[in-house]
Amino acid sequence: MFFIEFKKSLLAAVLSIFLNPLLWNLAARQEYHNKTLTKLANGDSKKACYGLAIVIFVGGIIRDLIFQNAIKRQPTMSLLLAPFFQGISKLLLLAGSVLVLSSMYRLGIVNTYLGDYFGFLLPARLTGFPFNVCDNPMYVGSTLCFLATALRYGKPVGFLLTAEVYYVYKLALKYEEPFTAKIYANKDAKKN
Numbered sequence: 001m002f003f004i005e006f007k008k009s010l011l012a013a014v015l016s017i018f019l020n021p022l023l024w025n026l027a028a029r030q031e032y033h034n035k036t037l038t039k040l041a042n043g044d045s046k047k048a049c050y051g052l053a054i055v056i057f058v059g060g061i062i063r064d065l066i067f068q069n070a071i072k073r074q075p076t077m078s079l080l081l082a083p084f085f086q087g088i089s090k091l092l093l094l095a096g097s098v099l100v101l102s103s104m105y106r107l108g109i110v111n112t113y114l115g116d117y118f119g120f121l122l123p124a125r126l127t128g129f130p131f132n133v134c135d136n137p138m139y140v141g142s143t144l145c146f147l148a149t150a151l152r153y154g155k156p157v158g159f160l161l162t163a164e165v166y167y168v169y170k171l172a173l174k175y176e177e178p179f180t181a182k183i184y185a186n187k188d189a190k191k192n
Contacts, residue, residue: 103130107126
């Protein structure tokens with residue numbers, strides 16, 4: 001028995017998962033190098049950052065809805081609907097949500113949504129919860145939520161899409177982490 005049906009909704013999910021972090025990283029790099037969004041916001045970098053935050057937030061919700069729609073249209077594995085797996089789904093959703101929401105709380109809106117590319121830098125790297133649990137709690141938490149959703153609906157294809165989420169975030173981090181380190185190194189160099 002096959003657990004994947006190739007439908008437009010599945011292709012839409014694959015594309016939205018891939019494009020989401022790519023687009024926000026391109027926008028943030030444009031801002032850092034050219035102040036593109038700040039110029040569009042009449043020189044107000046805080047307003048530009050909030051604008052990007054809204055776009056990223058809404059884009060994330062749309063991606064999540066596309067993912068959910070795609071997996072609902074895929075074959076179900078009845079074993080995954082057993083109480084044991086449904087319990088695991090709830091635990092994963094709880095853990096993922098705690099990581100995402102506590103990260104947002106600790107970072108604030110501006111720093112959650114790439115404020116460092118706009119020049120809004122934290123005084124020091126955050127080391128308390130959830131950053132003491134894992135290096136990238138928002139990405140880890142988001143991935144756990146995708147996995148929880150796949151389990152909740154009993155959809156094996158959701159595991160493949162969750163793997164895509166994981167690898168896309170991993171790829172994004174290869175570009176984000178060194179660039180963010182460079183931003184903070186430039187800040188420290190200006191102090192000295």
